[in-house]
Amino acid sequence: MKKRLIYIGLFFWLLFSTQFVKAKTISIDSSDLGDNQLENRITNHLSIGIMKGFLMPHHEDMQQLYAHIQGVQLQYLSTDLAWESNKKFKNGAIKYAQRLGFVLSAFDLGTNISGNAFSGGLLISTDLISNKGNKIDWRSSLKFALGLGYLTQKYDAVANPENRAIGSHINGYMQIGLSVEKNISNNSVVFLEFGLAHFSNACWKFPNLGVNLPYLQAGLAYPLNLCPSTKKIDKQKQLNQLLSLLPWRKSVSIRLGKKEIDLDDDREFINGVVEFTIENWISKRSNFRYSISYFHDRTYQFKKFDKMPNYSFAGTSEITVSAGYETRFGKFGIITDFGIYLYKPDFKKKTAYFEGIGCSYAINSNYKAVVRLKANKTIADFAEFGLTYLFN
Numbered sequence: 001m002k003k004r005l006i007y008i009g010l011f012f013w014l015l016f017s018t019q020f021v022k023a024k025t026i027s028i029d030s031s032d033l034g035d036n037q038l039e040n041r042i043t044n045h046l047s048i049g050i051m052k053g054f055l056m057p058h059h060e061d062m063q064q065l066y067a068h069i070q071g072v073q074l075q076y077l078s079t080d081l082a083w084e085s086n087k088k089f090k091n092g093a094i095k096y097a098q099r100l101g102f103v104l105s106a107f108d109l110g111t112n113i114s115g116n117a118f119s120g121g122l123l124i125s126t127d128l129i130s131n132k133g134n135k136i137d138w139r140s141s142l143k144f145a146l147g148l149g150y151l152t153q154k155y156d157a158v159a160n161p162e163n164r165a166i167g168s169h170i171n172g173y174m175q176i177g178l179s180v181e182k183n184i185s186n187n188s189v190v191f192l193e194f195g196l197a198h199f200s201n202a203c204w205k206f207p208n209l210g211v212n213l214p215y216l217q218a219g220l221a222y223p224l225n226l227c228p229s230t231k232k233i234d235k236q237k238q239l240n241q242l243l244s245l246l247p248w249r250k251s252v253s254i255r256l257g258k259k260e261i262d263l264d265d266d267r268e269f270i271n272g273v274v275e276f277t278i279e280n281w282i283s284k285r286s287n288f289r290y291s292i293s294y295f296h297d298r299t300y301q302f303k304k305f306d307k308m309p310n311y312s313f314a315g316t317s318e319i320t321v322s323a324g325y326e327t328r329f330g331k332f333g334i335i336t337d338f339g340i341y342l343y344k345p346d347f348k349k350k351t352a353y354f355e356g357i358g359c360s361y362a363i364n365s366n367y368k369a370v371v372r373l374k375a376n377k378t379i380a381d382f383a384e385f386g387l388t389y390l391f392n
Contacts, residue, residue, distance in 0.1 A: 044077070051072065052216055055114060072106055116151075172199070172201065271296055284328075337372075355376075
């Protein structure tokens, strides 16, 4: 069962990543549509939904946590105006495949052992299919959220020994969902969404089995009438044209993170990464990333209850290469990476490849704060916190 969930999670990660490159999008030529028709396809919605589901006990130590869950979720999504020069489209074509925003959630996890959960984060919605025409009356989309969560109950050897899933109140939060939306009037949209929500602390504090919440959500969305003017659309087009003159940027990033790997032997390790990245900016809000990284991970030398051996550079080092994608919403961004190990002290430990997913915040034009989770076949390795310096 555990391996099956791992492969399902990897499948959804790859599906989400490829949507930005291969998703079937809608394109509209501005020479064929008037200004009002263009603005009719721009959507900005605030939605509220009721969630029903269950806490999935994906490990034998979690059977006592199984329960039906319920929650409420608030979503805000705004159309990403992706003016781009693309040979597949005519000059001036506009694609409405992606919406960006935020999500807030509250869950009742069904038992006193699990308690309640609260979360908030960035939200991306990638259109899969929608109607043609001057106005979006219905559509299906793939949604992905990434942020932070708070669980009211955690593992405690005395007060709450049955909660073997989570060892900390503060956790990372991820959510993936498939949504279908339909206009029922000019002022409201109904939607139905099936998905999976996940809380985990990325091995920051043991135990860290994670909490998985399959859910079904139904709700209403309301337009906020925040459609930009044609002048604003043209301005964004000009900015992207200027950006295309220097589409390549380089960056250096240094990040650190804490890691525990055993509940009985709770020694803590500080891991780190130094990363060089080339970013290919394909629009004002998105770029492809190509990186080579050095990781320091002393847990390779860890043996339960044994004294740590003398430090060894070769015995604690990993060299990796990766490719990824970053999409931005204002100063915030979501990063996804997929990489392979060129060197590690023990190739029997960890998988041959890894996934990375995280958030960035643009402090200014040269510095970004980054939080990223590195995982091996969706099993958390450690969470990285640090700074990235960009230069041309």
